[in-house]
Amino acid sequence: MHNHEPPIFELSGPGKIGVNLPQIDVPQSELPADLLRADDLAGLPELTEPEVIRHYTRISQRNFAIDTTMVSLGSCTMKYNSKFHEEAARLPGFAAAHPLQGDELSQGALQLMYELQAYLGEISGFDAVSLQPAAGAQGELTGILVFRAYHRDRGDHERVEVLVPDSAHGTNPATAAIAGYRVVEVKSDARGNVDLEDLRRKLSPRTAALMLTNPNTLGLFEEHVTEVARLVHEAGGLLYGDGANFNAILGIVKPGELGFDFMHYNLHKTFTTPHGGGGPGSGAVGCTAALAPFLPTPRVRRVPREGEPLPLTERGVSLRPAGAPALPEGAYELFAPEKTIGRVKTFHGNFGMLVRAWTYIRSIGAAGLRRVSETAVLNANYVQARLKHVYPAAIDRTCMHETVLQGKLAAAPEVRTFDIAKRLIDYGFHPPTVYFPLIVPEALMIEPTETESKRTLDAFCDALLAIAEEAARDPEILKRAPTTTPVRRLDEVRAARQPILRYDPTVFARLREEGIRF
């Protein structure tokens, strides 16, 4: 195999052209001088169409993707995304819809959004849903801004702290800090739960919220979740639910009933919309009726019968332009909730993702969603049971949808998780999440998801067990890995310290002189 694919810039030849522009059918005019660039554009690649196609096809064939291999990245829920969902999203009525074509011409799209709001609310036990945020982290920020608006609306200005467990996703403290809060870390106990004593110590009249992931990032169900919710509420705080791990509890437990006030759904994890480079994401959010008036705009509602009041969670201003004819009763329209924090994303959110999520929910139904979680949990426990005698479990409990093991091999102490992950590539598997959660030394966080068969799970476990044997026999095999890939082990330290973020021929020439191949 031709191993090295040069950057597209280096395939360039002067005068080559890859597109045929149509004949000019309007009078030609010059661009205004102030729009012209002073520097020349030399260096932009010039190639023929087949050269471009082959370049990108060759690169794409090297992809470790869900369509070519199991991707066991913990906390990412890299399930296989059915091609049927793609078909639905490509229906011209959805794909060619324009966000400015108006509610009259968007009734089908708005109906889909309305129904998805209701489905997500039902699955999670929340009263109101907004489909606006573009990803999980934006869903988090939306939630914390809603909390802030809620506290302020009640005249409560003393709440300046957000509590975050030490096992949390890094986005949780980042969210709280960006929203202007002081972050207070809460410790985990020996069983991987929130340490209730530490929580009691840290709750106060300054507490705006606790951000909790359940199951948590150790892949464990938070055993005291209702007690945690009670304590937070007693202190006057709100409970934020990070929905990253929702895939473990669909159809089994509703976060709204556990005491959460607000959560985000990663449609791109749990509800099979593409992610991991394919995206974009969608971080829809759900909340209690008390918080509904603060949700971002727009949401979708049905036009009520003349004289009939709107449900409490759907009160707010219609976004129909002034003077537009009234929509008939039962039609779908966009509205801004009464005390909305405003927009967090243009237009209707990442609408194509909403179509895929709707299609997923409707195609497998309520029973199917429950089976998703049951199978995801079973698969993770199967992997844990097959591996934990070699790779110790961080906390030896029945896990949920993912298991956190440790790359600490008794027979090869010099081998690190990093080496094991690299060697797994040689066995044809995408490495799992490594070194997260931060509280687990040498963490190997494996989330197989429900879409892998027993045959694939066995092949994956066999590979990890074979790697452990290699490590005991000759650790150098792991230290050299990967050996079957177009480029070998990358210099991650140099990449972090001296990142090269754009093509510069002189820099690339210098790297070549150093013997670096790319």
Add this chain to the structure above:
Amino acid sequence: MAFKTPTELQYSKTHEWIRIEGDEATVGITDYAQDALGDVVYVDLPEVGARFEANGVFGAVESVKAASDLYLPVAGEIIAVNEALVNNPELINKDPYGEGWIVKIRVAPGVGALMSADAYAAYVDTIKH
């Protein structure tokens, strides 16, 4: 693997070392900490003049694996930061107790829980495996 724990230093449970000389002190992270972190790629240093309580977060180190907060073992005011770490964060890996020092402080009353070298080495043994 045995990690270096110089006997003239004192240590914290969060793997910082401190060399107290009169009312001034130098702080860095331990050999064990640099090894567990792996190659350090970035150090977030505090401003000179900033004051911290004992166990307050005064900065962060970022490695290829993770970012970790730095805790000041005793209360104090920053009087110097190791500017060399801005361009050469690997000094922390190469020489954690020497050129890889992170801050110098003027010690304020309010001492945190410090350990001797022996106590720290024993503590590391308990968490290593």
